[in-house]
Structures are given as C-alpha cells and as structure tokens.
Amino acid sequence: xxxxxxxxxxxxxxxxxxxxxxxxxxxxxxxxxxxxxxxxxxxxxxxxxxxxxxxxxxxxxxxxxxxxxxxxxxxxxxxxxxxxxxxxxxxxxxxxxxxxxxxxxxxxxxxxxxxxxxxxxxxxxxxxxxxxxxxxxxxxxxxxxxxxxxxxxxxxxxxxxxxxxxxxxxxxxxxxxxxxxxxxxxxxxxxxxxxxxxxxxxxxxxxxxxxxxxxxxxxxxxxxx
Numbered sequence: 001x002x003x004x005x006x007x008x009x010x011x012x013x014x015x016x017x018x019x020x021x022x023x024x025x026x027x028x029x030x031x032x033x034x035x036x037x038x039x040x041x042x043x044x045x046x047x048x049x050x051x052x053x054x055x056x057x058x059x060x061x062x063x064x065x066x067x068x069x070x071x072x073x074x075x076x077x078x079x080x081x082x083x084x085x086x087x088x089x090x091x092x093x094x095x096x097x098x099x100x101x102x103x104x105x106x107x108x109x110x111x112x113x114x115x116x117x118x119x120x121x122x123x124x125x126x127x128x129x130x131x132x133x134x135x136x137x138x139x140x141x142x143x144x145x146x147x148x149x150x151x152x153x154x155x156x157x158x159x160x161x162x163x164x165x166x167x168x169x170x171x172x173x174x175x176x177x178x179x180x181x182x183x184x185x186x187x188x189x190x191x192x193x194x195x196x197x198x199x200x201x202x203x204x205x206x207x208x209x210x211x212x213x214x215x216x217x218x219x220x221x222x223x224x225x
Contacts, residue, residue, distance in 0.1 A: 030068075030089075030091075030092045030095055035127055035210065036068055036069060036072050037071055040201070041210060042071070042072050044199055045126075045153070045199055046072065046075045048198040048199045048212065049076055049079075049124075050076060052198070052214065053076065053122075054079055056121075058078075058080060058081065059081045060081060060120075060121040060149070061080065061084070061120040061121045061122070062076070062080045062082070062083050062084065062120060062121070063086065063118055063122070063123050063147070064083065064085045064123075064124045064126075065086050065117070065123060065124065065125050065128060065140070066086070066125065066126065066127075066128035067085035067086060067096070068087060069092065069095075070085060073085055077102050077104065078102075081104065082120075083106070084106050084108060084118050085105065085106070085108070086108045086110045086112060086117075086118075087109065088109070088110070088111045088112065089109075093107045093109040094109075112128075113139050114139075116143075117143050119146070120147060121147065121148050122149040122151065123144055123149070123150045123151070124151045125140075125150065125151070125153065126153040126212075127153050127210070129152070129154065129181045129183070130173040130174060130175075130180065131173060133167055133168060133169045134164060134166045134187060137181065137183070137188060138187065141183060144217075145191075145217065148216070149215065149217070150192075150214075150217070152183065152212070152213050153210060153213075154180055154181045155173060155180065155209070155210050156175075156180030156208065156210075156211060157178055157179070157180055158202065158206060158208060161179055161180060162178070163179060163181065163185045164182060164185055164187065165177045165179035180208075191217070192215045193216050194215070194216040194219035195215050195216075196213065196214045196216075197212070197213055198214050199212040200212075
C-alpha cells in the first residue's frame with residue numbers, strides 16, 4: 001500500500017524525532033532534549049519567566065507554542081490565569097494530558113504554522129522557530145501581532161554571525177551553518193515596541209548560547225497587562 005504523504009513535513013519530522021528518541025531520553029516516553037531538562041539551562045529560565053508573570057499579578061493568559069514534553073511549562077502554570085500548551089505531535093499532547101493536570105491548563109494539538117492560534121496575552125516560543133524554515137517562521141510571526149507579549153528563546157552562535165540562513169524544516173537548526181534566528185532582522189523584521197533580554201546561557205564550548213528575549217508589541221500602552 002502506498003503511503004500518502006501529509007502536506008506538512010514538519011509535523012512528520014517532529015513526530016519522528018519523538019518516535020525514535022532522536023533528542024535522547026527514555027525510548028518508552030517523550031523527551032524534548034537536554035535543553036528542556038538540563039537544570040543549569042532551565043532553572044534560570046524558569047526563574048526569569050515566573051518573575052515576569054508574577055509582576056503581571058499571575059493574570060496573563062499564556063499560549064505556549066511548541067510545549068514539548070512540558071518539563072519546563074509545568075513550572076509556569078501556577079503563575080498564569082490560563083495556560084494553553086500547544087504542540088504539533090498528537091501522541092505527545094495526549095501523553096501530557098495524562099501527566100499534567102490543573103484547572104487553568106489546557107493542552108491543544110495544533111500546527112502553529114497552518115492552524116489558527118488561541119487568544120492570549122502572552123506567547124512563549126522556546127527553541128521552536130530554530131527548527132523551522134524561513135517560510136514557516138514568517139507564517140508563524142504573522143500570527144503573533146494579536147498578542148501583547150512574546151517570550152522568544154533561540155539557540156544562536158556567540159559573536160557575530162549572519163542571521164536567518166534558510167534551512168529545511170525539521171532538519172536540525174541553523175547552528176551548523178553558523179547562523180541563528182533573529183526575528184528583528186530580514187527577512188522577518190518583526191514589528192515590536194520594546195525588547196528586553198531576560199536570560200542568556202552560554203554553552204560549555206563558548207561557541208553558542210541560548211538567549212531569551214521579551215518583546216512588548218504595545219509598550220506605549222500603559223495598561224498593567
């Protein structure tokens with residue numbers, strides 16, 4: 001029987017990554033890689049994000065795009081009004097629903113490139129765009145204008161580099177091309193009002209770093225949230 005290809009190869013690639021444990025971990029469970037489990041990386045990240053959410057009186061509705069195995073997201077839920085955790089891999093979402101329960105937590109199986117995204121105050125994109133082609137990154141970014149805040153984390157080279165070299169979605173990241181995603185640079189040129197670096201983690205080899213930025217799309221607005 002001939003297998004019918006889906007129109008969304010990124011979904012297939014991500015499903016295969018989890019099916020074959022290509023990011024490591026237990027072959028009998030889902031694992032989103034060391035970047036979601038290494039305490040040195042995630043502890044300071046969780047600290048700065050919970051601080052930001054607390055400053056908003058735990059009243060933000062958060063949309064986590066690419067929530068993965070939820071090892072990180074689970075620590076943020078209590079600091080939000082509502083937490084909508086989204087991933088393209090359906091079995092992963094079903095697994096998360098069994099493992100994590102909260103009255104303000106909802107898991108959704110959506111393709112962030114092709115599907116409509118839920119309403120929220122704040123979007124979290126943690127090391128997601130780096131796996132997508134420039135075309136898919138552009139499609140995602142077009143949907144983010146309706147949100148007030150974007151918390152974006154990307155793994156990029158240290159020092160000077162040419163940003164946004166194109167890749168095939170799901171085939172690694174731009175690091176192997178000495179590049180990384182910068183949504184403020186061409187071809188994306190995301191329109192924001194204010195940017196702030198929340199956290200940087202330099203990898204052991206000093207050749208790359210994981211950077212978390214907070215973008216405020218409406219900084220002129222004096223509203224609390």
